[in-house]
Amino acid sequence: MDDGAATGFRAALFADAGLERRRHGLHFGGVRLSEVAKRVGTPVYLYNADVIRRQYRALDEALAPVPHRICFAVKANSNLGVLRVFRDLGAGADIVSGGEMARALAAGYPAERIVFSGVGKSPEELEAALAAGVGHIHLESSDELEKLTVIADRMGRSTAIGIRVNPDVTAETHPYIATGQGGIKFGVPFDQVLPLAKAVHAHPRLRLDSIAMHIGSQILDPAPYREGVSRLLGLITEIRAAGVDSLRNLDIGGGLGIRYKDEIPLEPARFVAAVLPLAKETGLTLVLEPGRYLVGSAGILLTTVLSRKHSGGKDLVLVDAGMNDLVRPSHYMAYHDIVELEAANRPESVVDVVGPVCETGDFLARDRTLPGLKAGERLAVLGAGAYGFVMASTYNGRPRPAEVLVDGGRWAVVRERETVASLFAGESAEPRWQL
Numbered sequence: 001m002d003d004g005a006a007t008g009f010r011a012a013l014f015a016d017a018g019l020e021r022r023r024h025g026l027h028f029g030g031v032r033l034s035e036v037a038k039r040v041g042t043p044v045y046l047y048n049a050d051v052i053r054r055q056y057r058a059l060d061e062a063l064a065p066v067p068h069r070i071c072f073a074v075k076a077n078s079n080l081g082v083l084r085v086f087r088d089l090g091a092g093a094d095i096v097s098g099g100e101m102a103r104a105l106a107a108g109y110p111a112e113r114i115v116f117s118g119v120g121k122s123p124e125e126l127e128a129a130l131a132a133g134v135g136h137i138h139l140e141s142s143d144e145l146e147k148l149t150v151i152a153d154r155m156g157r158s159t160a161i162g163i164r165v166n167p168d169v170t171a172e173t174h175p176y177i178a179t180g181q182g183g184i185k186f187g188v189p190f191d192q193v194l195p196l197a198k199a200v201h202a203h204p205r206l207r208l209d210s211i212a213m214h215i216g217s218q219i220l221d222p223a224p225y226r227e228g229v230s231r232l233l234g235l236i237t238e239i240r241a242a243g244v245d246s247l248r249n250l251d252i253g254g255g256l257g258i259r260y261k262d263e264i265p266l267e268p269a270r271f272v273a274a275v276l277p278l279a280k281e282t283g284l285t286l287v288l289e290p291g292r293y294l295v296g297s298a299g300i301l302l303t304t305v306l307s308r309k310h311s312g313g314k315d316l317v318l319v320d321a322g323m324n325d326l327v328r329p330s331h332y333m334a335y336h337d338i339v340e341l342e343a344a345n346r347p348e349s350v351v352d353v354v355g356p357v358c359e360t361g362d363f364l365a366r367d368r369t370l371p372g373l374k375a376g377e378r379l380a381v382l383g384a385g386a387y388g389f390v391m392a393s394t395y396n397g398r399p400r401p402a403e404v405l406v407d408g409g410r411w412a413v414v415r416e417r418e419t420v421a422s423l424f425a426g427e428s429a430e431p432r433w434q435l
């Protein structure tokens with residue numbers, strides 16, 4: 001008989017997220033989920049602040065043997081309520097756009113704790129970063145250096161610079177999120193780093209203070225990190241030998257993989273064992289930019305069953321969250337576990353869980369064993385804390401979901417559900433033509 005207790009990999013996923021089956025249904029961080037769904041509606045994202053703190057502290061403690069800094073990758077989850085949790089932990093912020101910079105500043109991050117990565121920064125974004133006094137700007141090319149020096153000279157501003165190196169190592173992950181190999185748009189190719197470092201050093205307003213890499217996302221094997229860091233070590237030696245004496249930070253990016261199903265996550269201890277001995281040799285402060293590791297397991301998406309269909313031998317469960325709310329399943333074929341809020345002893349069947357968007361690729365899960373579900377019943381989609389809401393769109397005229405922060409048994413809406421009216425605010429059915 002099924003008593004609703006999670007078993008196997010699901011038990012691990014429940015522990016990762018702070019989920020618990022109790023008599024009155026599924027609880028998340030001590031909060032009864034059906035209550036939140038009733039009050040806020042679905043689809044709704046929820047984030048567990050206790051899990052975020054647990055993840056941050058585990059990494060922070062593992063890095064304790066070396067001077068280090070953890071800069072949360074804002075792109076993974078940029079809700080101000082979530083950013084505040086990291087700010088209070090003392091984290092910095094890794095940003096990739098003017099929009100993310102504005103969010104980090106609005107959440108109260110001191111500008112000097114912000115790292116501006118980002119493969120393509122506009123002149124306006126560079127100017128805004130200099131004006132705000134962003135701590136580190138990571139260069140992606142010599143073109144970008146040229147653009148930056150013009151702006152810095154015009155503004156009379158100085159700044160610390162990092163160079164994001166493409167270390168040409170291949171990490172095993174989905175090809176869309178592998179970023180460390182040659183021939184792709186990210187980072188300065190290895191052989192172009194030394195001349196760029198010298199050019200930065202030669203500029204009176206710029207100080208080369210970081211060498212950086214980010215080799216990809218959802219990485220489960222520490223070996224490519226070790227390889228990448230050892231390649232950076234060679235570069236650092238060359239840069240120092242060329243008389244550049246200003247380096248302070250070794251930024252090795254984010255990418256630590258988590259459990260979505262039965263993966264073995266890249267836990268801090270294994271990661272740190274692979275990179276720490278090498279990082280120590282440099283005498284530099286070790287900087288990390290994790291996103292998914294810090295928030296991925298801490299988030300869930302609640303959705304409601306709209307209807308069921310049987311078609312072409314398939315059982316389909318139509319829910320009110322679609323690819324516009326959570327794009328990872330359809331974009332990367334990513335697995336997100338799905339559980340019912342109210343466990344009951346019902347026969348299971350194999351179903352596709354599909355969304356309301358007019359695309360055949362709009363699904364949350366395929367061929368998933370779930371108990372018989374009725375319209376109106378609610379489901380939780382796990383592992384939705386990173387790259388969930390931030391990648392949501394309003395396709396099909398669908399407002400983006402509300403977001404809720406759970407903390408110590410309490411919960412609060414930290415982003416109201418988007419309204420339909422706001423979707424077309426700023427548009428005009430009566431164009432004012434310019435001649």
Ligand code: LLP
Nearest residue numbers: 073117214217218254255289290291292387
């Ligand atoms: N630093 C830089 C420069 C990055 O480009 C990224 C992610 C991170 C840090 C954080 O990586 P993380 O620790 O979260 O793996 N949308 C995809 C993931 C894209 C990651 C892009 N860059 C997904 O849903 O899997």
